[in-house]
Amino acid sequence: MAKVTEKSLKARCTELNMGPLKNTTFGIRFNRTGKGYTVELQYRDATAAQILVADVTASEASAAVEGAALGAAAVKAAGGDKPEFVTRETFIRQAGERCPKCATRDISSGQLSAGNGMITRQHSCQRCGLSWNSIYRLDDYEAAVPVTVET
Numbered sequence: 001m002a003k004v005t006e007k008s009l010k011a012r013c014t015e016l017n018m019g020p021l022k023n024t025t026f027g028i029r030f031n032r033t034g035k036g037y038t039v040e041l042q043y044r045d046a047t048a049a050q051i052l053v054a055d056v057t058a059s060e061a062s063a064a065v066e067g068a069a070l071g072a073a074a075v076k077a078a079g080g081d082k083p084e085f086v087t088r089e090t091f092i093r094q095a096g097e098r099c100p101k102c103a104t105r106d107i108s109s110g111q112l113s114a115g116n117g118m119i120t121r122q123h124s125c126q127r128c129g130l131s132w133n134s135i136y137r138l139d140d141y142e143a144a145v146p147v148t149v150e151t
């Protein structure tokens with residue numbers, strides 16, 4: 001295998017971004033840091049970049065780049081060539097404040113319905129028109145602090 005250099009990494013990222021990753025929702029990017037290389041997925045919408053590896057050597061960075069390209073190829077082969085929605089993890093990280101499809105905060109919240117330790121709330125996106133339910137799970141309880149009235 002040819003030695004991986006910053007130049008070959010850059011060429012490979014460009015090649016992937018213009019080729020196999022062109023019709024996906026993300027591109028791949030690497031940065032040189034003080035400690036090595038960082039490889040990240042750069043989404044084409046407002047979703048925050050996802051760091052795959054940080055502070056690694058050029059050949060490790062190259063492996064991460066190839067891994068991501070393979071993953072994208074697999075997604076494409078499976079027919080989901082445009083992953084339209086964010087993952088559950090991303091949705092939670094965004095505290096449910098963004099549309100899971102287009103990531104805008106311009107969403108409207110509707111009715112709550114509760115049952116079985118869960119609350120679901122209807123939302124819809126003002127930008128792309130998506131409707132979804134956000135699901136909240138029971139987490140804990142807090143005893144009410146008794147109020148003592150002095151007489």
Ligand SMILES: [Zn+2]
Pocket residue numbers: 099100101102103104125126127128129130
């Ligand atoms: Zn939307």
